[in-house]
Amino acid sequence: NLPKAMASIHLSTIWLWEHQMHRWMNAYWSGLETKEAQLQVKEFSLRKYKSHRCVPETVACLFD
Numbered sequence: 001n002l003p004k005a006m007a008s009i010h011l012s013t014i015w016l017w018e019h020q021m022h023r024w025m026n027a028y029w030s031g032l033e034t035k036e037a038q039l040q041v042k043e044f045s046l047r048k049y050k051s052h053r054c055v056p057e058t059v060a061c062l063f064d
Helices: 002-007 011-029 034-046 057-062
Strands: none
Touching: 011 034
Protein backbone atom coordinates (compact mmCIF):
# COMPACT_ATOMS: atom_id res chain seq x y z
CA ASN A 1 0.00 0.00 0.00
CA LEU A 2 1.78 3.13 -1.26
CA PRO A 3 0.18 5.75 1.03
CA LYS A 4 1.04 3.71 4.10
CA ALA A 5 4.62 3.18 2.90
CA MET A 6 5.09 6.89 2.12
CA ALA A 7 3.72 7.84 5.55
CA SER A 8 6.34 5.65 7.22
CA ILE A 9 9.26 7.58 5.65
CA HIS A 10 10.47 10.90 7.03
CA LEU A 11 10.32 13.78 4.58
CA SER A 12 13.99 14.63 5.22
CA THR A 13 14.96 11.13 4.00
CA ILE A 14 13.02 11.65 0.78
CA TRP A 15 14.76 15.00 0.24
CA LEU A 16 18.20 13.45 0.74
CA TRP A 17 17.51 10.73 -1.83
CA GLU A 18 16.02 13.28 -4.24
CA HIS A 19 19.24 15.32 -4.15
CA GLN A 20 21.35 12.19 -4.60
CA MET A 21 19.29 11.04 -7.61
CA HIS A 22 19.51 14.52 -9.13
CA ARG A 23 23.32 14.22 -9.06
CA TRP A 24 23.13 10.82 -10.77
CA MET A 25 20.80 12.13 -13.47
CA ASN A 26 23.11 15.10 -14.13
CA ALA A 27 26.06 12.75 -14.49
CA TYR A 28 24.20 10.60 -17.04
CA TRP A 29 22.90 13.68 -18.93
CA SER A 30 26.55 14.77 -19.20
CA GLY A 31 27.20 11.57 -21.14
CA LEU A 32 29.22 9.78 -18.47
CA GLU A 33 29.35 6.01 -18.26
CA THR A 34 28.34 4.22 -15.06
CA LYS A 35 31.79 4.13 -13.44
CA GLU A 36 32.53 7.76 -14.35
CA ALA A 37 29.12 8.85 -13.05
CA GLN A 38 29.72 6.98 -9.81
CA LEU A 39 33.07 8.72 -9.34
CA GLN A 40 31.53 12.13 -10.03
CA VAL A 41 28.70 11.61 -7.54
CA LYS A 42 31.14 10.28 -4.94
CA GLU A 43 33.51 13.21 -5.51
CA PHE A 44 30.65 15.67 -5.02
CA SER A 45 29.55 14.03 -1.78
CA LEU A 46 33.09 14.07 -0.39
CA ARG A 47 33.59 17.78 -1.09
CA LYS A 48 33.85 19.82 2.11
CA TYR A 49 33.10 23.52 2.37
CA LYS A 50 34.42 25.72 5.16
CA SER A 51 31.23 27.75 5.46
CA HIS A 52 27.62 27.03 4.60
CA ARG A 53 27.18 30.69 3.66
CA CYS A 54 30.00 30.86 1.14
CA VAL A 55 30.08 29.24 -2.27
CA PRO A 56 33.57 28.56 -3.64
CA GLU A 57 34.51 30.50 -6.78
CA THR A 58 34.90 27.28 -8.81
CA VAL A 59 31.33 26.23 -8.01
CA ALA A 60 29.95 29.73 -8.66
CA CYS A 61 31.52 29.71 -12.14
CA LEU A 62 29.47 26.63 -13.03
CA PHE A 63 26.30 28.70 -12.73
CA ASP A 64 27.47 31.53 -15.01
